[in-house]
Amino acid sequence: MNETLSRQWAMLKRIPRAPRKVTANQLQEHLAGLGKDTTIRTIQRDLIALSLEFPLVCDQGKPIGWSWRRDASPLNIVTG
Secondary structure, three states: OOOHHHHHHHHHHHHHHHHOOHHHHHHHHHHHHHHOOOHHHEEEEHHHHHHHHEEEEEEEOOOOOOEEEOOOOOOOOOOO
């Protein structure tokens, strides 16, 4: 699997539904635990790109928190 796709897929699975949230730093720690070392800036860029395709939202907190919109349909991917 492509490295970017694998990283982004792992991120999507880790992002909670609002009102809970996850930060880029928390995602970086999670990815590192999976052996996917990456920079905070790459994670931030991924989150912005993913939010253009998926119903992801960020808050204005410090640090910024990310979540699936409350009204988002569950992401259901069937793997064979």
